[in-house]
């Protein structure tokens with residue numbers, strides 16, 4: 006495993022880190038000796054993950070937070086500042102799918118995906134930057150998706166993840182003079198509960214189209230995020246890193 010000395014003792018917030026990719030990200034930051042904030046809408050998985058990560062011997066903070074609710078997000082950021090006095094890294098990972106063909110897509114199905122995936126990303130970035138800018142240092146990594154390129158049956162999700170890319174590029178430019186770096190990672194097809202829900206027949210077709218002929222693991226995404234959070238990426242901002250086994254770039 007690569008070692009990033011600057012991530013030791015860094016305060017890192019990972020949203021939606023109760024399971025899946027978020028949990029793998031939290032684990033890898035813990036392996037670097039960072040202080041980890043485990044936060045999820047699901048209290049049970051957040052507590053479980055925090056317990057597992059604390060067993061690695063790093064300091065943790067566990068909190069329930071629905072990223073689509075600004076009051077909860079602001080309370081989370083304040084709690085982290087009260088505890089550790091700074092926020093070095095924010096990973097906007099929390100996200101959901103509510104798939105369906107556009108002609109049958111209900112307004113609620115559209116809205117909740119935009120509220121969590123896109124507005125949730127805005128909420129957390131906004132509340133974290135209020136603190137990061139005082140330190141003139143900080144990195145935010147937003148999780149987009151290959152679906153930002155447009156997936157049939159995912160108009161809501163594709164729009165939300167394309168929005169995340171535009172948002173990343175815009176605030177990457179705005180916040181660079183303040184010493185903050187904002188990047189995105191766009192995963193391809195990753196082995197988590199989110200993709201477990203896809204029927205086997207469709208999964209086979211997806212796999213056959215991946216040049217590396219395998220699905221990605223949550224750890225593959227976490228490795229890319231660690232790099233972008235670290236000083237090794239000190240001249241990279243407003244960028245999208247595709248991690249998808251060769252499916253192509255956004």
Ligand SMILES: NC(=O)c1ccc[n+]([C@@H]2O[C@H](COP(=O)([O-])OP(=O)(O)OC[C@H]3O[C@@H](n4cnc5c(N)ncnc54)[C@H](O)[C@@H]3O)[C@@H](O)[C@H]2O)c1
Pocket residue numbers: 020021022023024025026027044045046047050070071072073097098099100101121125148149150151191192193194195196197198199200
């Ligand atoms: N799995 C993939 O193939 C894949 C591909 C591209 C992008 N992504 C993105 O990666 C991220 C993680 O996906 P995953 O596969 O680990 O999914 P997952 O469903 O396993 O995990 C998502 C986590 O987010 C939490 N969450 C949901 N709504 C929330 C809210 N409002 N506030 C806070 N937490 C909330 C869930 O409780 C869960 O713990 C998502 O943004 C997803 O869109 C996943």
